[in-house]
Amino acid sequence: MKSVYFDHAATTPVDPRVLEQMLPYFCERYGNPSELHRLGREARTAVERARSQVAAGLGAGEKEIVFTAGGTEADNLALIGYLQRFEPGHFIIGAIEHPAVMEAARALNRLGWAVDFIPVDGDGVIDMEAYEQAFRDDTRLASVMYANNVVGTIQPIAALARIAHEKGAVFHTDAVQCVGSVPIDVGALGVDMLSLSGHKLYGPKGIGALYVKRGTRLTPMVHGGGHERRLRSGTENVPGIVGLGAALELAQAEMAETRPRLEALRDHLAHGVLESVPDTRYLGHPTERLPGNVAFTVRYIEGESMLLQLDTHGFMVSSGSACASGSLEPSHVILALGLGAEEAHGSLRLSLGRENTQAEADAFIEVFPPIVDKLRQMSPLYVKG
């Protein structure tokens, strides 16, 4: 049985071309970039080259890129690193943020910070009026994710950043899901901070970066030898950094080809599923969404059981059901769209990547309806009608 990977929002394979660039930095060019000898200088050159690649990918300056151990650390550094400089006041985040932002916000809340969670509409788009009204005199920061990991909705980031600035706050966006998938220009967006992660864009795990606009001051969370302009101490993960730079450069170079192809595949898959299975509902914004995200709910059956059935047929997907999320609650993102818990338990996410093909999408559309049928026949909630 051939396996089909439709879970690129969870992680992507490392592109062999990326790996090739990383490999010399394990056993041959293993130097510490802080050292002055030849191996040290080679490693430093590689790190700074990767920094230029990441900066170029975001339309940022090289001095505005801080390497971290991943997207979660970048989000934590943005929120906690920025707000720690002030006496506790108020900040704002979206209601459908990734746990990296959500839990950093809760940690700040325990330290005395007030936080507002801005609701989204049925498509997952931030309620602009609620957002604008949430700002207070002591609001220091707003953070809204660029594209949602569960339902794929892309937010109007430039407008959100502009409003934050008008209100005297800085703006951060978690762009982990979309860097490498959609064009990003931090200047045009007007954001002050932006998080990204290597393993979502065909780079390695364990590496990420935070864009920090010049003049935005942060307090480090990891203390030590003062690496990364004192913002993130610890000897640089040189192979990881090289991999991130290479991966982002590749993603940028191929985006003009990849993006429209994935969008067409996404719409084909969504259409095929929704047409062939009754009582399904597409989740997220119909057009303003990640090129590879297909999210929907299937009534009367539960997400994990769909996921496991698909797995036995070779398809690897993800679900926002309680079981899949590891708690008793279904995904907070799907509930925030206004769906009931019962329907949210039946959610499924397919996230496509560059190696996926039309044939794989067609195979899914063929395999999925009988799986739904089998599970519905087993469900006490399903009454044939």
Next chain:
Amino acid sequence: MYTDLVMDHFSNPRNVGEIEDADGVGQIGNPVCGDVMRISIDVDDDRIADVKFKTFGCGAAVATSSMVTEMVKGQTLAAAAAISNKAVAEALGGLPPNKMHCSNLAADALHLAIQDYLIKAGREAEVPQILKALPKAHEHSSL
């Protein structure tokens, strides 16, 4: 995260369906929590002559439902009533810890079916004697 036996019962569930005009029916769970199990039984000479299930829920919910039907088919009411959720999980080679409470309710559904049978058969007085561990009204039993 699931044992091979759990995956087997999930992929090839035994005794799926609903007995028409069943002697007893028990349902437990709540769609809001993500699990609903319905078990119907036919009773003959104080033995479970037939048993079927329908389940809305995760892999563990389906597998425990399927397993409990296999465990009790042909058993006396008293023997079936003595089977606990824990025993069902053990028969499956164990469940992930986070599934032990939310999705492991199949024995409870069976016990409710036995209770339903006893009441319908005019043997209500025997309920406490046979069903020593009737499922308590916990967060899952809303229906």
